[in-house]
Amino acid sequence: xxxxxxxxxxxxxxxxxxxxxxxxxxxxxxxxxxxxxxxxxxxxxxxxxxxxxxxxxxxxxxxxxxxxxxxxxxxxxxxxxxxxxxxxxxxxxxxxxxxxxxxxxxxxxxxxxxxxxxxxxxxxxxxxxxxxxxxxxxxxxxxxxxxxxxxxxxxxxxxxxxxxxxxxxxxxxxxxxxxxxxxxxxxxxxxxxxxxxxxxxxxxxxxxxxxxxxxxxxxxxxxxxxxxxxxxxxxxxxxxxxxxxxxxxxxxxxxxxxxxxxxxxxxxxxxxxxxxxxxxxxxxxxxxxxxxxxxxxxxxxxxxxxxxxxxxxxxxxxxxxxxxxxxxxxxxxxxxxxxxxxxxxxxxxxxxxxxxxxx
Amino acid sequence: xxxxxxxxxxxxxxxxxxxxxxxxxxxxxxxxxxxxxxxxxxxxxxxxxxxxxxxxxxxxxxxxxxxxxxxxxxxxxxxxxxxxxxxxxxxxxxxxxxxxxxxxxxxxxxxxxxxxxxxxxxxxxxxxxxxxxxxxxxxxxxxxxxxxxxxxxxxxxxxxxxxxxxxxxxxxxxxxxxxxxxxxxxxxxxxxxxxxxxxxxxxxxxxxxxxxxxxxxxxxxxxxxxxxxxxxxxxxxxxxxxxxxxxxxxxxxxxxxxxxxxxxxxxxxxxxxxxxxxxxxxxxxxxxxxxxxxxxxxxxxxxxxxxxxxxxxxxxxxxxxxxxxxxxxxxxxxxxxxxxxxxxxxxxxxxxxxxxxxxxxxxxxxxxxxxxxxxxxxxxxxxxxxxxxxxxxxxxxxxxxxxxxxxxxxxxxxxxxxxxxxxxxxxxxxxxxxxxxxxxxxxxxxxxxxxxxxxxxxxxxxxxxxxxxxxxxxxxxxxxxxxxxxxxxxxxxxxxxxxxxxxxxxxxxxxxxxxxxxxxxxxxxxxxxxxxxxxxxxxxxxxxxxxxxxxxxxxx
Ligand SMILES: N[C@@H](CCC(=O)N[C@@H](CS)C(=O)NCC(=O)O)C(=O)O
Numbered sequence: 001x002x003x004x005x006x007x008x009x010x011x012x013x014x015x016x017x018x019x020x021x022x023x024x025x026x027x028x029x030x031x032x033x034x035x036x037x038x039x040x041x042x043x044x045x046x047x048x049x050x051x052x053x054x055x056x057x058x059x060x061x062x063x064x065x066x067x068x069x070x071x072x073x074x075x076x077x078x079x080x081x082x083x084x085x086x087x088x089x090x091x092x093x094x095x096x097x098x099x100x101x102x103x104x105x106x107x108x109x110x111x112x113x114x115x116x117x118x119x120x121x122x123x124x125x126x127x128x129x130x131x132x133x134x135x136x137x138x139x140x141x142x143x144x145x146x147x148x149x150x151x152x153x154x155x156x157x158x159x160x161x162x163x164x165x166x167x168x169x170x171x172x173x174x175x176x177x178x179x180x181x182x183x184x185x186x187x188x189x190x191x192x193x194x195x196x197x198x199x200x201x202x203x204x205x206x207x208x209x210x211x212x213x214x215x216x217x218x219x220x221x222x223x224x225x226x227x228x229x230x231x232x233x234x235x236x237x238x239x240x241x242x243x244x245x246x247x248x249x250x251x252x253x254x255x256x257x258x259x260x261x262x263x264x265x266x267x268x269x270x271x272x273x274x275x276x277x278x279x280x281x282x283x284x285x286x287x288x289x290x291x292x293x294x295x296x297x298x299x300x301x302x303x304x305x306x307x308x309x310x311x312x313x314x315x316x317x318x319x320x321x322x323x324x325x326x327x328x329x330x331x332x333x334x335x336x337x338x339x340x341x342x343x344x345x346x347x348x349x350x351x352x353x354x355x356x357x358x359x
Numbered sequence: 360x361x362x363x364x365x366x367x368x369x370x371x372x373x374x375x376x377x378x379x380x381x382x383x384x385x386x387x388x389x390x391x392x393x394x395x396x397x398x399x400x401x402x403x404x405x406x407x408x409x410x411x412x413x414x415x416x417x418x419x420x421x422x423x424x425x426x427x428x429x430x431x432x433x434x435x436x437x438x439x440x441x442x443x444x445x446x447x448x449x450x451x452x453x454x455x456x457x458x459x460x461x462x463x464x465x466x467x468x469x470x471x472x473x474x475x476x477x478x479x480x481x482x483x484x485x486x487x488x489x490x491x492x493x494x495x496x497x498x499x500x501x502x503x504x505x506x507x508x509x510x511x512x513x514x515x516x517x518x519x520x521x522x523x524x525x526x527x528x529x530x531x532x533x534x535x536x537x538x539x540x541x542x543x544x545x546x547x548x549x550x551x552x553x554x555x556x557x558x559x560x561x562x563x564x565x566x567x568x569x570x571x572x573x574x575x576x577x578x579x580x581x582x583x584x585x586x587x588x589x590x591x592x593x594x595x596x597x598x599x600x601x602x603x604x605x606x607x608x609x610x611x612x613x614x615x616x617x618x619x620x621x622x623x624x625x626x627x628x629x630x631x632x633x634x635x636x637x638x639x640x641x642x643x644x645x646x647x648x649x650x651x652x653x654x655x656x657x658x659x660x661x662x663x664x665x666x667x668x669x670x671x672x673x674x675x676x677x678x679x680x681x682x683x684x685x686x687x688x689x690x691x692x693x694x695x696x697x698x699x700x701x702x703x704x705x706x707x708x709x710x711x712x713x714x715x716x717x718x719x720x721x722x723x724x725x726x727x728x729x730x731x732x733x734x735x736x737x738x739x740x741x742x743x744x745x746x747x748x749x750x751x752x753x754x755x756x757x758x759x760x761x762x763x764x765x766x767x768x769x770x771x772x773x774x775x776x777x778x779x780x781x782x783x784x785x786x787x788x789x790x791x792x793x794x795x796x797x798x799x800x801x802x803x804x805x806x807x808x809x810x811x812x813x814x815x816x817x818x819x820x821x822x823x824x825x826x827x828x829x830x831x832x833x834x835x836x837x838x839x840x841x842x843x844x845x846x847x848x849x850x851x852x853x854x855x856x857x858x859x860x861x862x863x864x865x866x867x868x869x870x871x872x873x874x875x876x877x878x879x880x881x882x883x884x885x886x887x888x889x890x891x892x893x894x895x896x897x898x899x900x901x902x903x904x905x906x907x908x909x910x911x912x913x914x915x
Contacts, residue, residue, distance in 0.1 A: 095876055102420070102881065122879020124420055155772035156656060161869070162876040170434045170444040181773065182434040183783075184873070185863045190513075194863070197517040198655055199782070201772055242417060 033308060035107055035243035036080065044086050047073035048100050048109035051091035052188040054212045055335040056112045065089045068331040069110040072131060072237055072254070075321045076108065079253045079304075079313040084320035093187045095162030101125050101240060108239040108250060112206060114164040115234050126247040128237040129254040131324075132208065133343035133352055136165045136230035139195070139210045139223050140202035149176065149202075149228045156181040158200035160191045168231035169204050188213075202226075206233050211335055249307050256295060256314040258355030260323035262346055263292050267322040270315060275299055295358045303358060314358075324353060411882065422882040427452070433877060435865045437781055448874050455870030456891055462787055462866065463853045463895070469792045470852060471845075474799025481804040485563060492800070499797035505858055507794055512786035512862040519655040519782070540626035541569060548618060557614060558600060558607075564615020568593070571616070572623060583627070590624025593617035652767050658780040662765040664755040668722050672715070672761030679714035683707040719761055728757035751776050783864040787856070795852045799845060806841035807833060838910045846903030853895050867891050 039045050049070050050057030057067045074084040090106050097113060100106050102124050112134075113119075115127040138149050138157070146152055149172070159166050161184045173180050183200055185191040192213055195203035205213075207225060214220050237254065239246045260266075265273055275284045275298045284299055297303040297312035304313040321327065325346075328339060345351025381387055415421055427449035434444055438454045480492040499507070548565050551557065572589065579585060596617030600610050652659040690703040731740050731753050740757055743749050751765030767777030810833050818828040859866040868888060875884035 095872055098876055098879065099881060104414075118877070118879065122420065124417075152772075154775075161873050166434075166873070167432045167444075167877060170432055173434070174444055181436065183436045183781075183863055184434075184865065184869075186860055186869075190861075190863070193513065194517075197513075198521050199517070 031243075033243060033245040035104075035240060036245045036249065036308060039080055039107055039246075043081060044088050045073065045077040045080060046088045046090060046105075046107045047076070048090045048092045048097065048106040048111055049073060050111045052093075053112060053209050054216060055331045055337070056208065056212065057091075057110075059089075059091060065091075066331070068132065068327055069112060069235075069237075071321050071327045071331070072110045072257075073108070075253050075257060075317045075327075076110075076237075076250055078316040078320045079249060079256075080309055082310060082313075082316050084316070093162070094160050095186060097162070098123055101238065104240060104242075108237055108246065110237040112208065112235045113238060114206075115236055115238070116164060123238070124241045125238040126241055126244070128239070128247065128250045130234040130236045130352075131254060132235040134206045134208050134233040134235050136168050136204055136233055137207035137210050138169075138202050138204045138226045138228060138230065139214065140226060142222055142224050144201060146202075146226070148226055149230075150178065152180060152202055153178045154180070155201035156183055156199065158183050158185060158191045158195045158203040160185055160188055160205060162186075163205065164231065164233060165205050168233075172228075172230045204230065206235070208235075208332075208337060211337055215335055245307060249309060252307070252358075253313075253317060255355035256317060256358065257321075257324040257327070258346070258353050259291075259295050259358060260314065260318050261325040261353075262348060262355065263289065263295065265292065265295070265318055265323060266326055267319055270296070270318045273298075274315065291358070415882065420879065422880065422886070424883060426878045426880050426883070429878065431874070431877070433873060435870060436863065437784065437865045448878055451870055451874055452867070452887060455865060455867035458784075458865050458870075459856055459859075459867040459891070459895075462784065462791065462856050462859070462864070466788055466791045466795070466852055466856070467849055469788070470795040470799060470848070473792060473796035474848075475803050477796050477800025478803025478807065481800055482807060485560070487563060496797040496800055499794055500801075504790065504794050504855055505861060508786065508790040508858050508862055511790045512783065516782040516786050517655055519653055521655065536630050537627060540623070540630070544619065544622045544626060547622060548615070551618075555601075558611040560611025561615040561618070564612035564617075565619045566615075567612060568616030568619035569623075572620065583631075586624055586627050589620040590627075591621075593620025593624070597621060652769075652774070652777075655782060657774060657782065658785055659767040659774045659777040660780075661767065662751055662776055662778045664751045664763050664765060666755045666758045666760060666763060668759055668761050672718055672722060675718045676711075676715045679711045682714065683710040686710050723760045725759040727759055731757050781864075783859070783862055786862055787859050787864045787866075790858075791852055791855060794855070795848055798848050798851075802841055802844045802848065803837075806837040806839075809840045810836045835910070839912070842903065842907045842910055846900065846907070849899050849903065850896050853899060854892060857892075 049065060050067070051059040051065070053067070055067055057065065057069045059065050070089065073087050073089065077087045078084040090100065092100050092106075092109070092111055097109060097111065098119075101109055109125075110131075112132070114134075115130065119125070120127060138152070140146055140152065157169065157180050159169055159182050166182075166184065169182065173182075183194065185194060188205075188209070191203060191205075194200060196217070204210075207229070210225050214223050214225070217223055237250050239250055260270075273288050273292050273296055275281075275288075275293075279287075281299055285293070288298075293299045294301040294303060296315050297310070302311070304311040310316070322330070325339075328344070333339065339345050339351075341350065343352045345353060347354040412421075428447050430444075431446055431448045431451045432444050433451070435442060435451060435454050437458055439457065442450055442454050477492055477496065480488050481496070483489045483492070545565070548562070552561055575585065575589075576582070594617065596613045599605070600614035600617060603610070605613055651661075684707070687703050687707040690701050690706060693699070694701055694703065727740070729740055730737055731743050731749070733743055733748050733753060740749070743753065750768070751763060754763050754765065765776045767774050769775065814832055814836065815828065818832040823831065856866055857868040860869045860872065863869075871884055871888040875881045878884070
């Protein structure tokens, strides 16, 4: 009896003490530059990408990753490590993204991810610039003879869980007062399969995703993308909140790609804009626009060192990956995503792609 | 005192520290060990927790439960009418729990029933049945459940008929009068087999005959000539076999197959006759009764709706059941007193049927209402019927029947009337039940085999019938062995239900993941999921312990 009571009191005391001790003894080692330093030490950037959406992030049968989002990871690796190939890709489904960024398993993510207020708050992440302006859409079978989402009233729609689409389509259905059954699948492959097999009359995701999936349908002509735009989906990269430094690098690599396109610097001609070994500052300035000098970190301009990386980081990026337009043309134009007249054209041509100045 | 101290020194040799007597007490040593263990355990928990806490704090993501009151804003495929995207994350969780319970409770019952049948079939003296069941068990036990679920959903469900049917004009399924006739046929054969001395394996012959007939009709289409020919040939085979014409190994099969074909012909002639007398609808689809629809989008059954008389009728039903129970108890006393064998179950069932059925007939005989309100507009029932506006709610509002049935209706994409099961639910249920039944079957087989053979012999020597032997001698002893591992299988089934995630069924785990994803509260979300499954396991274990206690040997 006595021993029993005694041991209980003891246990309670011990637990309280250890908890207190452990709590006070721990300081989170999260400071400016911590992840960037870890990347440099490791010599590799761990980047979360999509493996299932052709053109954005796709893993082919030989295990190679390719796509618009994938190339952005390469650009960041080129900026930090000088080599666009030093990337380890981590394929993530929509539902796995949050845990991957919260737990620090990945250094950054570039995976057709929409920036939203609740994600900004809840994921513990910093969202970078929008690289692709998108909107959720709905695909259905031509045979149904349907011209808009409203005409799908009473039907079923397949959607992937863990996406903004899942909530955006609910909002849209509520707004239009429709009765549509949503069938929720854990990954893109099963969502698509179930739509193809007739479980749902339609399926919804970002329009870019719809275009990409339609291209892989047995008969693409059987499917149409309805004109409705369900939501705004600004897609861009993100990185953990615990390292502001990495977020800044990501942001400026993104703007650098846009600036490079604006000034007409490509992977082919970037060398022409560099300062020659014996070229005097005066001669170089007479030849090359000062804005370009700064973008490329030439002529004693102070660019990359602000973030602890090479001053001419954009040279490596452009040489190895290309500018924004080159990346777009490489991956998205072949899918049939027309750039002219879309939000994703340069602001000089009426779009929203507008890089901040390298000043 | 000094003497003991020196004794200590001399015996131990090197060590000189006297160990206090109470430390040599085994209970004290055990207590200390426990305390040390508890300290280590809680320290580990505290370290892990504080790590998690610190990193969550750094991201401004401290776990809390306030998010449960926030608007969920997402739709759940399978949810009660009260759940909308305006409901909260807490409501969404609740929907997940309800769905889990729907699968687990129904699954436990079905898996037990099927498992017992499998177990009995494994012990069957019929070679074919025993072998087929063994193969069934081995295949199911040796492939991963996830693979089986994916198969049930993405292969089986997606090979069901497409959804582009019009109802009620076209129907996909299945429940024809002819197929229904197999039920009385099988009962009749079973009864004949008990009364007459039919050759061995007649029952197998009947099953094989039915399969062969259905395959032939499936391949050639529904042909009356074929049915008539098979029936006449079957009748001939049956009589020859009963006379002992064929070799003994074939006799049973031919006898059973022949009997089936003959009875099937009789049933078809009866159905055709009823159609001729327009008791059954004569149109082309009368072979198929559009009641139960299976498409790859849903499984639809007629819907039941309550009317103004439902409450009264249910009260009468309750009274009838009480009366039946009293009858049962009273007859039992009579049997014990007089030793006569009175069919108590039959008589008490009859009490319920007569009272409740009588009440139904009386209520149904009252005239129905004559006007009905449809979308706020009052009109006569005849007019509403003509304009095809009567749905089950309207029928229920005018009917005097205790309950009304609504046949499935499908205006365009989805069924509007009728009780629906989603293919996700069906695939998960079928997958879990079939998988678990293989394990339960093995447990039942082992349990029955654990009863000493002498017990069977003793039962037979007492002159007990097969059913009596099973009920009074074998089962009470077998259940002692069966129940503890059965409880484990129940726990397995309830936890395996989380694989719902792979096939889009909205159970606790699937909805929980969505909640975590949309709210950002992973730690709290996982904690809640854990609590749900832990409680479910504890409840199942609790009940299985009670049941177990009742079946163990009573010892003092
Ligand atoms: N932009 C949306 C949707 C992105 C998304 O995950 N889309 C799906 C459908 S195209 C996808 O990429 N799935 C691939 C996978 O989960 O493997 C979001 O950030 O939530």
